[in-house]
Structures are given as C-alpha cells and as structure tokens.
Amino acid sequence: MRALLVDRAAPGGLRLGTAPDPRPAPHQALIRVTATSLNHGEVAFGLGAAAEGSVLGWDAAGIVERAAADGTGPAVGTPVVTLMPDGAWAELRAVDTALIGVAPAGADPAALATIPVAGASALRALHRLGPLLGREVLITGATGGVGRYAVQLARAAGAHVVAVTSDPARNGEVLRELGAHEVVGTPKEAARPVDGVIDLVGGPLLVDAYESLAPGGTLVAVGHSAGRGEDFPFGALFGDQGRHDRSLVTFFLLTCTGLDRDLGWLARRVTAGELDPGITWRGDWSAAADAIGVLQSGGLHGKAVLTIG
Structure with a gap:
C-alpha cells in the first residue's frame, strides 16, 4: 500500500512511499482511508520520536474494506470515522472496532477526519x-x-x-x-x-x-x-x-470506553451541519509537508486535512 513514511531527510519529515499492508487482528476491521487530519501532538512530538519508515496518524475517515473476523463492528462498505495511535497516514488501516464510528452515507470524508482526536x-x-x-x-x-x-x-x-x-x-x-x-x-x-x-x-x-x-x-x-x-x-x-x-x-x-458511540454521534452532527469541523487547510496527501509547515508555524486556526489517493 502507499503511505506517508517518516523520513527526517524529506521536507516536513515525511515522504510518500510504500509500506506492507496491515494485518488486522480478529477484533479489527480493515479500513480503506479516504482522508486524515493532522494534530499538533503528532507533528510536535510524534515525528521526532518515531522510527524511520514508520506510518503515523491518529485520525482517519474511510470505508470498511474487510469486516472484523470476530463479528464486531460495521459491515463491508460502511463509511466510518476511526481513531488509533498510528496508521492513519496510509491507504489501508487496521482499527479496533471499539474505535470505529459509523458515519452517514454521503458524508464528506474530510469533515469526518477532523472528528477523532479533536471532537472526541x-x-x-x-x-x-x-x-x-x-x-x-x-x-x-x-x-x-x-x-x-x-x-x-x-x-x-x-x-x-x-x-x-x-x-x-x-x-x-x-x-x-x-x-x-x-x-x-x-x-x-x-x-x-x-x-x-x-x-x-x-x-x-x-x-x-x-x-x-x-x-x-x-x-x-x-x-x-x-x-x-x-x-x-x-x-x-x-x-x-x-x-x-x-x-x-x-x-x-484511548483509555475511554464507548468511543465508537461518540465518534458516530459526532459524525452525524457534523454531517447534519450542526457542528463546524473547522477545516482551515485542505489538500492532497502529496502536500503533507506544506500542511506540517503551516501547523508548526502556529498560524493554523482549525484543522488541516489531507485527502488520500
């Protein structure tokens, strides 16, 4: 799969490359990621501490590619918003079903991607x-x-x-x-x-x-x-x-229980226009270095979102 890989020699500390497809555990669904948002902690602390070649990212919206083997979570084809401690900056992501919120059909993936860390x-x-x-x-x-x-x-x-x-x-x-x-x-x-x-x-x-x-x-x-x-x-x-x-x-x-319910509730509120997702920077993931630069400068008021693929 394609992914943004930690590379301290590259602009912004990331380069677009390839990584092995994730192997979901029985309680995890495989998600095809369509959008991700950046958080201050990822950029300020995560990039500096991560191993070269690793795939970071907490927030991602996408579609269920493969349902969890244990029968929990949403079915294949369901639009979702997801939270995990890593793996969001890639085309595919394995996610615990307890950290997956079901989103309304037709919801804007970029808006959904702002929800996990910020909204929850x-x-x-x-x-x-x-x-x-x-x-x-x-x-x-x-x-x-x-x-x-x-x-x-x-x-x-x-x-x-x-x-x-x-x-x-x-x-x-x-x-x-x-x-x-x-x-x-x-x-x-x-x-x-x-x-x-x-x-x-x-x-x-x-x-x-x-x-x-x-x-x-x-x-x-x-x-x-x-x-x-x-x-x-x-x-x-x-x-x-x-x-x-x-x-x-x-x-x-991540120690809180019931986050799947919270993520789904927030997704419905954002899709209905009751909550403003606050997207102030939006671009393709090939422009990740630009988004990171804006975030590091302190000039971003709101969320930076990368669309995947």
Whole structure:
C-alpha cells in the first residue's frame, strides 16, 4: 500500500512511499482511508520520536474494506470515522472496532477526519465537567481544532462560553459565530469566576485558568501546546478565599470506553451541519509537508486535512 513514511531527510519529515499492508487482528476491521487530519501532538512530538519508515496518524475517515473476523463492528462498505495511535497516514488501516464510528452515507470524508482526536477530546473533556446547562465554561486555545469543537459543544449543552484566544480582535468574530458568549485574551479577563475550564494550552495559561475557577470548579487539562511546565505560586492550592473544592484533572482519550458511540454521534452532527469541523487547510496527501509547515508555524486556526489517493 502507499503511505506517508517518516523520513527526517524529506521536507516536513515525511515522504510518500510504500509500506506492507496491515494485518488486522480478529477484533479489527480493515479500513480503506479516504482522508486524515493532522494534530499538533503528532507533528510536535510524534515525528521526532518515531522510527524511520514508520506510518503515523491518529485520525482517519474511510470505508470498511474487510469486516472484523470476530463479528464486531460495521459491515463491508460502511463509511466510518476511526481513531488509533498510528496508521492513519496510509491507504489501508487496521482499527479496533471499539474505535470505529459509523458515519452517514454521503458524508464528506474530510469533515469526518477532523472528528477523532479533536471532537472526541472536546466531548469527553466537557463530560468530565458534568452537566453544563446554566454553567460558566472557559476554554483556552479556543481557535484550535479541539477548542472549536469544545466551544460549539459547550454552547449546545447550555453553558455560558468564555473563549480564550491570543488575538481576540482577529478571532473574536469566528469564535462568537461558533457559540462563544465572551472572547478574551487571557483567563484573567473573564467577567466572573467560572464553573469549569477546558485547557488546551498548558504552561502559565493553565495556571491563570485554574485561578479563574469558582468554588467547586474543575479544570480539565487536555492540550500542552505551550511546551512548558506549570508553576503554581504558593497559595494557589489553598482552600480558603473562594478556592474551596477546586480540582484539576487529566484523561487519556484511548483509555475511554464507548468511543465508537461518540465518534458516530459526532459524525452525524457534523454531517447534519450542526457542528463546524473547522477545516482551515485542505489538500492532497502529496502536500503533507506544506500542511506540517503551516501547523508548526502556529498560524493554523482549525484543522488541516489531507485527502488520500
């Protein structure tokens, strides 16, 4: 099969070549990939750590080429959205049926490809905050792939959404169209304490976002694009002066159960036009180096999608 292979001598660290076809385990279906989206973690961390010649990629949309031998999962010919820790940047991919969501017929593969990491991470992070109707939710890194989904889903769930972006003047209109009630440059600019935070940046911004929590509030740490640690000042974790019962939690998407249901639900919402997939760069996989360059520059607000073949 054709695939994008890790090659540090090539532009963007990838070259289009050939790799052995995957051999699905009994609980896996073989997927013919039609589109994949790039994530910051893959580019910032995955490429540097991967072995030469390996096939990376978490997110892929496609069609079931061969159903799982154990009888689980969708049938041959079903359009699907898939998540795995590798293998998306290739024509064929073996995927655990627990990580396959069924997509509506005729759905745009590029839009579906934005869902697995970005959409599912946003959904699970918001679930961790609990019921959102009437609550205040702050989202850092709101213009990124996960952030855009989080803004839309939080608004749909009935939350008052505060979106944090480094450039409110440039990004404010887009974020308000997605559902944000407030757009600010830092968590300190929020009008009042919030019940929950979805942090997609880490570093000093996470510390500031934690300080914006009301008593009983929860911060879910999802992203780490800052590339820096979190240095909490002395007293930040005291429980007095309005800091009672605040918490900071993490989660790992691939350990969550029920992701097949989540992926299918998100696919239906995106296909129906109820969620904007946020595609801001789209091209053939032969242009992967260009997509990686845009992502590394920090100038991409939304998702970069590669169509396969």
